[in-house]
Amino acid sequence: WNRLVFEKSPYLLQHAGNPVDWYPWGEEALAAAREQRKPIFLSVGYATCHWCHVMEHECFEDPEVADYLNRHFIAIKVDREERPDIDQVYMNVTQALTGSGGWPMTVVLTPEQKPFFAGTYFPKHGRGQRPGLMELLPSLVGAWTERREEVASSADRIVAALREQERVAGGTGLADSTLTSAFRALEARYDSVHGGFGSAPKFPVPHQLR
DSSP: OOGGGGOOOHHHHHTTTSSSOOEESSHHHHHHHHHHTOOEEEEEEOTTOHHHHHHIIIIITOHHHHHHHHHHOEEEEEETTTOHHHHHHHHHHHHHHHSOOOSSEEEEEOTTSOEEEEESOOOSSOBTTBOOHHHHHHHHHHHHHHSHHHHHHHHHHHHHHHHHHHTSOOOOOOOHHHHHHHHHHHHHHBOTTTOSBSSSSOOOOHHHHO
16 A cells, blocks of 8 residues: 555545555655655546546556656645645646646646646557657656756746736626526536436536536
8 A cells, every 4th residue: 555545535545556656745745855856746636537547557557657656756646626726736737838638637846846747648658649658757757867957947937937827817707698608508418317417428527517
């Protein structure tokens, strides 16, 4: 078992038997990254996320991937439903760097929690246009060990850009017409026989219901 065995989140407990030496988000993990001068491998997901389960099976249950992560990174697992604050921060990063987002969310940070790489699902080895984790991780480790100042500078620029975005004035409240349109779109997809929205697989999307 790894440290996640002591957590309460169903999603974190699902990963408690992984050979990856996962930490939950907290001072213990962040202090370890600072003391060991290792980058942080942050993985964010939730219990009913299909591709989170796929990536766990392909990567986080794999001894080769786990050994590489354990030697070169401090690996942190976050349940987005338990820590929406952390999820929101790094989803903004992922969307800014890649133009899209989703879960599982994969972000690599400096020990000071500044991001320098972001993505979503990665298989163990590359398929088509999607790189594999075992090709990606060594390149990130190489950048961290051989071009650390460049990586730190890039991370600083990413943080500065995100802070600039946060200073932009917010919009106005949602108009009744927007809310009505959203309701009608969900109503059209509602399955009155079997429940849920759309066709299978029907994973809960809490923010739509809220």
